[in-house]
Amino acid sequence: MKRLSLLIGMLAALAAPSASAQSINLTGIYTCVDKCRGNLPAHVTQNGYDLNLLTEAGVPARAWPDWFSPTSRIWIDAFNEGAVYSPDGMLIQFDNGTIWHRGLPPPRRR
Structure with a gap:
């Protein structure tokens, strides 16, 4: 009986739909509004x-969904830091x- 319940549990885990790693598309142009390192x-x-x-300082980097919070955070390995994004991606x-x-x-240049 233990083997049957273990087998059923394993099959249920495999059949469960996997969580989406990213709930929205973050593609876009952003303006830095706080603690900026550049004006771009x-x-x-x-x-x-x-x-x-491509940061406001013109620095390129690659990112991907954070392992522990894939639906609300990204990880940027080149900067060794993460970022949280709002549910609407704004x-x-x-x-x-x-x-x-x-x-x-974009900010006005003086």
Whole structure:
């Protein structure tokens, strides 16, 4: 009986739908609004689970869904930090405090 219940449990786990690794598409142009390192617009291009970032300082990096919170966080290995994004994908807040907002006009140059 133990083997049967173990087998049923294993089959149920295999048949369960896997959680989506990313709930929304983060592709877009973002404006840095806090703790910025440059004045350029930031770009995010998402292809499946892979993300390509170009920061407000013009630094390229690759990112992917965070292993522990794939539906709300990304991990940027080149920066050795993560970022949380809002459910609508309009805000990305990095662990170092930098905040990007999608859809804002670029800052005025003085």
